Amino acid sequence: MFVLTSFAVTAIQHVQFCLNHFAADVYIGLPEGNDWFEKQTSGTLDISCSSWMDWFYGGLQFQLEHHLFPRMPRSQLRRISPVVQDLCKKHNLSYRSLSFWEANVWTIRKLRNVAVQARDLANPVPKNMMWEAVNTLG
Numbered sequence: 001m002f003v004l005t006s007f008a009v010t011a012i013q014h015v016q017f018c019l020n021h022f023a024a025d026v027y028i029g030l031p032e033g034n035d036w037f038e039k040q041t042s043g044t045l046d047i048s049c050s051s052w053m054d055w056f057y058g059g060l061q062f063q064l065e066h067h068l069f070p071r072m073p074r075s076q077l078r079r080i081s082p083v084v085q086d087l088c089k090k091h092n093l094s095y096r097s098l099s100f101w102e103a104n105v106w107t108i109r110k111l112r113n114v115a116v117q118a119r120d121l122a123n124p125v126p127k128n129m130m131w132e133a134v135n136t137l138g
Contacts, residue, residue, distance in 0.1 A: 020063035023106035040067045045096035
């Protein structure tokens with residue numbers, strides 16, 4: 001009963017983590033450059049929602065802001081979001097904020113593409129996203 005209850009309670013958080021990370025870009029091979037900020041902007045995406053939904057998402061809808069300021073209280077992430085958006089615009093970096101449904105579509109599309117790459121047997125040593133996940137280099 002405890003395991004079922006814990007899964008039910010954490011399911012929402014698990015979905016949130018998947019949406020924020022699975023649909024985002026990944027780099028293949030060894031990391032290039034040292035631009036940590038750029039890697040954070042390309043490796044995460046935010047979920048756009050009304051402020052009354054902040055309690056539901058627990059601040060995790062601002063995943064980029066959380067990655068940039070991991071010790072900032074969740075209640076302040078919405079306030080810092082416009083600053084991060086302006087900074088991304090200034091440096092011509094992507095700032096992705098999708099609705100819950102758009103993020104689900106992006107995530108399912110990304111998982112489908114990875115599955116197609118994983119079953120591609122044309123390459124004897126598949127160096128695709130699945131190979132990268134198993135042999136993490138970065």
